[in-house]
Amino acid sequence: MVATIETEQTVKELGAQKYKYGFVTDIDMEKAPKGLNEDIIRFISAKKNEPEWMLEWRLKAYSRWLDMTSPDWAKLNIDPIDYQDAYYYAAPKSKDDGPKSLDEVDPELLRTYEKLGIPLKEQEMLAGVAVDAVFDSVSVATTYKKKLEEQGIIFCSISEAMRNHPELVRKYMGTVVPQGDNFFAALNSAVFTDGSFVYVPKGVRCPMELSTYFRINTADTGQFERTLIIADEGSYVSYLEGCTAPQRDENQLHAAVVELIALDNAEIKYSTVQNWYPGDENGVGGIYNFVTKRAACRGKNSKVSWTQVETGSAITWKYPSCILQGDNSVGEFYSVAITNNHQQADTGTKMIHLGKNTRSTIISKGISAGQADNTYRGLVSIMPKAEGARNFTQCDSLLIGDKCGAHTVPYIESKNPTARIEHEATTAKISEDQLFYCKQRGLGDEDAVGLIVNGFCKEVMKELPMEFSVEAQKLIGISLEGSVG
Amino acid sequence: MSDALDHFLMGVGGAKAQLSSPHIDALRDRAVAAFKATGLPTARTEAWKFTSAAPLIKANAAPVVTSADPETLPANALAVDCPTVVLVDGAISETLSTLDNLPKGLTVRSASAGDAGLGDLLPLEGFPFAALNTASFRDAVMIEVAAGQTVETPVHIVSLSTHAKVPQISHPRICIKVGKGAIAAVAESHIGEGGVSFANVAVEVDVADDAVLTHVKLQDESRDGFHTAMTASKVGEKATYENVVIQMGASLARNEIRHTIAGSHSESRLLGAYLGDGDQHLDNTTFVDHAVADTELDEVYKGVLAGKARGVFQGKILVRPDSQRTDGNQMSRALLLSDKAEANLKPELEIYADDVKCSHGATVGELEEDQLFYLQARGLSRPAARALLVDAFVMEIVDRISSTSLREAMADAVRAHFARMFK
Numbered sequence: 001m002v003a004t005i006e007t008e009q010t011v012k013e014l015g016a017q018k019y020k021y022g023f024v025t026d027i028d029m030e031k032a033p034k035g036l037n038e039d040i041i042r043f044i045s046a047k048k049n050e051p052e053w054m055l056e057w058r059l060k061a062y063s064r065w066l067d068m069t070s071p072d073w074a075k076l077n078i079d080p081i082d083y084q085d086a087y088y089y090a091a092p093k094s095k096d097d098g099p100k101s102l103d104e105v106d107p108e109l110l111r112t113y114e115k116l117g118i119p120l121k122e123q124e125m126l127a128g129v130a131v132d133a134v135f136d137s138v139s140v141a142t143t144y145k146k147k148l149e150e151q152g153i154i155f156c157s158i159s160e161a162m163r164n165h166p167e168l169v170r171k172y173m174g175t176v177v178p179q180g181d182n183f184f185a186a187l188n189s190a191v192f193t194d195g196s197f198v199y200v201p202k203g204v205r206c207p208m209e210l211s212t213y214f215r216i217n218t219a220d221t222g223q224f225e226r227t228l229i230i231a232d233e234g235s236y237v238s239y240l241e242g243c244t245a246p247q248r249d250e251n252q253l254h255a256a257v258v259e260l261i262a263l264d265n266a267e268i269k270y271s272t273v274q275n276w277y278p279g280d281e282n283g284v285g286g287i288y289n290f291v292t293k294r295a296a297c298r299g300k301n302s303k304v305s306w307t308q309v310e311t312g313s314a315i316t317w318k319y320p321s322c323i324l325q326g327d328n329s330v331g332e333f334y335s336v337a338i339t340n341n342h343q344q345a346d347t348g349t350k351m352i353h354l355g356k357n358t359r360s361t362i363i364s365k366g367i368s369a370g371q372a373d374n375t376y377r378g379l380v381s382i383m384p385k386a387e388g389a390r391n392f393t394q395c396d397s398l399l400i401g402d403k404c405g406a407h408t409v410p411y412i413e414s415k416n417p418t419a420r421i422e423h424e425a426t427t428a429k430i431s432e433d434q435l436f437y438c439k440q441r442g443l444g445d446e447d448a449v450g451l452i453v454n455g456f457c458k459e460v461m462k463e464l465p466m467e468f469s470v471e472a473q474k475l476i477g478i479s480l481e482g483s484v485g
Numbered sequence: 486m487s488d489a490l491d492h493f494l495m496g497v498g499g500a501k502a503q504l505s506s507p508h509i510d511a512l513r514d515r516a517v518a519a520f521k522a523t524g525l526p527t528a529r530t531e532a533w534k535f536t537s538a539a540p541l542i543k544a545n546a547a548p549v550v551t552s553a554d555p556e557t558l559p560a561n562a563l564a565v566d567c568p569t570v571v572l573v574d575g576a577i578s579e580t581l582s583t584l585d586n587l588p589k590g591l592t593v594r595s596a597s598a599g600d601a602g603l604g605d606l607l608p609l610e611g612f613p614f615a616a617l618n619t620a621s622f623r624d625a626v627m628i629e630v631a632a633g634q635t636v637e638t639p640v641h642i643v644s645l646s647t648h649a650k651v652p653q654i655s656h657p658r659i660c661i662k663v664g665k666g667a668i669a670a671v672a673e674s675h676i677g678e679g680g681v682s683f684a685n686v687a688v689e690v691d692v693a694d695d696a697v698l699t700h701v702k703l704q705d706e707s708r709d710g711f712h713t714a715m716t717a718s719k720v721g722e723k724a725t726y727e728n729v730v731i732q733m734g735a736s737l738a739r740n741e742i743r744h745t746i747a748g749s750h751s752e753s754r755l756l757g758a759y760l761g762d763g764d765q766h767l768d769n770t771t772f773v774d775h776a777v778a779d780t781e782l783d784e785v786y787k788g789v790l791a792g793k794a795r796g797v798f799q800g801k802i803l804v805r806p807d808s809q810r811t812d813g814n815q816m817s818r819a820l821l822l823s824d825k826a827e828a829n830l831k832p833e834l835e836i837y838a839d840d841v842k843c844s845h846g847a848t849v850g851e852l853e854e855d856q857l858f859y860l861q862a863r864g865l866s867r868p869a870a871r872a873l874l875v876d877a878f879v880m881e882i883v884d885r886i887s888s889t890s891l892r893e894a895m896a897d898a899v900r901a902h903f904a905r906m907f908k
Contacts, residue, residue, distance in 0.1 A: 073531065382849075384824070384825075397834075399836065399838070399839035399841075400839065402806060402807075402809070402837075402838055402839050402840075403806070403837075404837075404839070405835070407833075407834060407835045407836065408832075408833060408834040408845070409833050410830075410833070412828075412829065412830040412832075412849060413535075413827070413828075413830075414819070414821060414827065414828045414849040415827045417821035417822065417823060417826060417850075417851040419821075419850065420848075420849070420850040421847070421849040421850065422848050423845075423846060423847040423848070424844065424845070424846045424847075425832070425834060425844060425845050425846070426842075426843070426844040427834060427836050427841060427842070428841075428842060429839040429840055
C-alpha cells in the first residue's frame with residue numbers, strides 16, 4: 001500500500017499546480033448584449049453578413065431549442081446553467097479591417113498564441129501544417145490557403161464558406177447533426193458564430209494535415225463552433241483540433257457541433273487534443289464541454305476515424321459517432337480521457353451499422369484520479385440490413401486513488417445474425433508489481449507511473465498524426481504530473 | 486396512467502383478506518405508496534429501455550382472487566424427486582404440495598404461520614412490479630434452513646399459473662433464509678396451464694455467513710403468458726450464493742436479480758440462459774452491489790434467439806468506495822439463429838474503488854461456420870450440427886449447477902425444449 005499512499009501524496013501536491021495556460025488576453029471585444037433571444041440571433045446573423053436562409057435556419061433551431069430540456073442521462077453533476085447570463089457573440093475588433101496576413105493581425109493576439117505554443121509562422125514553415133486559428137469566435141488567420149487552393153481544397157471559416165460556397169454549405173450542413181438533434185446541438189445551431197469548413201474534391205489527397213486551434217477568451221462567452229468537413233469521392237483528409245483556454249472562475253460553456261461526411265472511397269481522420277481549463281483542485285471553475293460530433297460514412301468503402309485525447313474541461317459530454325451507411329464503410333474511435341481532481345467526463349461513441357460489411361473499432365482508455373468520475377458510454381447498433389457487420393470494442397479503465405470513479409455503460413443492439421460484435425472492458429489500478437519493477441530500475445515514482453500510463457494509452461496515442469503526437473504526449477505528461485505523480 | 490395504476494392495485498383488498506398481520510399490513514401500505522410513487526415503466530424509463538412494459542399494461546389482467554387446484558400439474562416443471570411446495574396462482578396448495586418428511590433443519594411454511602424477515606430485502610421504491618407483488622401477494626412460501634445444517638435434498642417450488650379465459654395476474658412470493666453455516670439447494674419452476682396469465686413473482690434470499698445456497702430457476706410459463714420476477718438476494722461473510730436462471734417460456738418475461746454482496750470473502754455466481762423463439766421477448770436484468778471489500782463475483786449469461794425472438798441482458802456491477810480487492814467478472818453472449826432475431830446487451834460497470842479487478846465481456850453473433858463445417862464433415866446433417874452446437878453453448882451454463890439432481894433435471898428441461906425448437 002506504500003505506493004498508493006505515495007501516489008495520493010503526489011496527487012495532492014500536484015493538484016495544487018496552476019493551470020499552465022491560464023492567462024487572459026486583453027483585446028477590445030465587440031460583444032452582443034448578454035442573453036439569448038431572436039434578436040441576438042438576428043444580430044449574429046447580420047454581423048456575419050449571412051444570407052436569409054441561414055437566419056431562418058438559425059431561428060428554426062432556436063425555436064426547437066426552446067422546447068427542449070438539458071439532457072440528464074449522463075453520469076454528470078451539472079449546476080443549472082443560466083443561458084440568459086452569457087454573451088453569444090464576441091469578435092476581436094480588428095476583424096473589421098480583415099487581416100489578410102499574419103502581419104496585420106493584432107500583435108497581442110499573436111503573443112497569446114506564442115504563449116500557447118502555437119507558432120503560426122514556424123508551423124507554416126517547419127511542420128507544413130495549415131492553421132485556421134479561431135480566437136473566440138472569428139477566424140483571424142488562415143495559412144497555406146493558396147497551396148490548398150491549387151488542389152481545389154476549400155479550407156476556410158464556416159462564415160466564409162457561407163458567403164463563397166453557399167451551395168456546399170446548404171447541401172450538407174445539418175444533414176448529419178440536424179438542428180433539433182439534441183439540446184446542445186440545437187443551441188449551437190441557433191447561435192454558432194464560427195468554425196471551420198473543409199471540402200476535399202474528388203480524388204484529392206489533402207497534402208497536409210489541416211489544423212485548427214480553438215481558444216476561449218472573453219469571460220462569460222460561450223463558444224459555439226460549428227465544423228463541417230466533406231470528403232468527396234476517393235479523397236482523403238486529416239484534420240487536427242486542439243484547444244487550450246485561459247483560467248477563469250466562472251464556468252464557461254462550450255457547445256460545438258462537428259459534422260463529417262465521407263462519400264464513396266473517401267477517408268476522414270479527425271484528431272482532437274482537448275486541454276481546456278479543468279477548474280481548480282476544489283472543482284471551482286472550468287469549462288463545460290458539451291459537444292456533438294458525428295460522421296456519416298455515406299459512400300461505399302468510406303472511412304472515418306476519430307481520435308481524441310481529452311485531458312481538460314470541468315465537464316466533458318461528448319460522443320463522437322459514426323453512421324456507417326455505405327457498404328464496407330469503416331468507423332473507428334480511439335479515445336484517451338484523463339480526469340483528475342473534480343473533473344467529470346462522460347464520453348464515448350456510437351457506431352450505427354446500416355450498410356453491408358460495415359466495420360467499427362472502439363478503443364477507449366479512461367484514467368481517473370483524485371475525486372474525478374470518468375464514464376465510457378457507447379452504443380453499437382447493428383440494423384437488420386447490415387449483413388456481415390463487425391464490431392470490436394475495448395474499454396479499459398485505470399483508477400488512481402480510492403476516491404475516483406470509473407464507469408462503463410455500453411449498449412449493444414444487434415438485429416442481424418451475420419453480424420459479429422465483441423465487447424470487452426476491464427478496470428484495474430497500477431499494480432504494485434509494475435511500479436516495483438520500474439522503480440527497481442531507477443525510475444522515480446512520477447516517471448514510473450508516467451511510463452505505465454503511457455503504455456496503457458499507447459494503442460490510442462499511436463493513432464494520432466505525427467504533427468500532433470508531440471503535443472499530445474506533452475499534454476498527457478502535464479496531466480500526469482498533475483494527477484498521478 | 487393513473488387508471489392503469491388503480492387497475493393493478495385492484496387485488497390489494499382481496500389479498501389483505503387472505504393474508505394479514507401487523508407486519509404484512511404495514512408492508513403492503515408501504516408497497517402501495519411506492520407503486521403509486523414509482524408509476525409504471527414507460528418508453529423513457531432507462532431500466533426498461535429494451536423491454537416495453539406496454540403489453541403487460543395492455544393485458545389489463547384481473548387479479549386472481551381464488552383458484553381451484555388442478556388435479557395434475559403440467560409436466561414441464563423440473564423433474565426432481567424432493568419435497569415440493571406448489572403455488573397455484575400465488576396461493577400454497579395443500580393438496581399438491583408434498584412436504585411430509587422434510588429433512589432435518591429444513592422448514593417450509595406459509596407466511597400465515599410466521600412472517601419474520603418477509604419484505605426485508607425486496608426493494609419497493611423504483612421497482613413497480615416488486616412493489617405490486619408486495620401489495621398484492623395472497624400468500625408467501627417461507628423456507629428456512631437452520632444454522633449449521635447440511636440439507637442434501639433440494640426444495641422445489643412449483644409456481645403454476647392456471648388456465649385463464651380472461652387475462653389474470655397473480656403474485657407468487659417466496660422468502661428463503663439460509664442460516665449461518667448451513668448448506669442447501671432450492672429450485673423454482675414457473676409453469677402455466679395456458680391462456681394469458683401474468684405471473685408477477687418476488688423472491689427474497691438471505692444467505693447468512695458461512696452458508697452455501699444453490700438456487701435454480703426454470704421459467705417455462707405458457708407461451709401466451711407474461712412473467713416478471715424480482716429476486717433480491719444478500720450473501721454474508723465467507724458464504725456462497727449460486728443463482729442459475731433458465732428462461733424459455735412466456736411471450737414476455739423479465740427476470741430481474743438484485744444481489745447484494747454484504748460479506749467479505751464471499752463468492753457469488755450469477756448464471757443464466759435465455760432460449761427464445763417465435764415472438765418471445767426475454768429480458769434478464771441483474772444488479773450486483775459489492776458493498777464490502779474482498780469479494781468475488783462470476784456472472785455468465787447466454788442467449789439463444791431464433792424466430793423473431795428478442796433477448797435482453799442488462800447487467801450492472803457496482804463497486805462501492807471501500808470495496809477494495811473486488812474480483813468481478815461478467816460475460817454475456819448471444820447467439821442469433823435467424824434474420825429476425827434481435828439481441829440487446831447492456832453490461833455496465835460502476836466502480837469507485839481503485840484496487841479492483843473488474844471486467845465484462847459481451848459478444849453477439851451467429852454460429853461459427855467453421856464449427857458447422859467441422860461437424861458436417863464428420864457426417865452430421867446441418868440441422869443436427871446446429872442443434873449440437875447450440876446445445877453445447879447452453880449446457881456450459883447448465884453444467885455449472887452445483888446440485889447434481891437439479892443439474893440433471895435442468896438439462897432434461899433444456900433438451901426437451903430444444904427437441905421442440907429444432908424439430
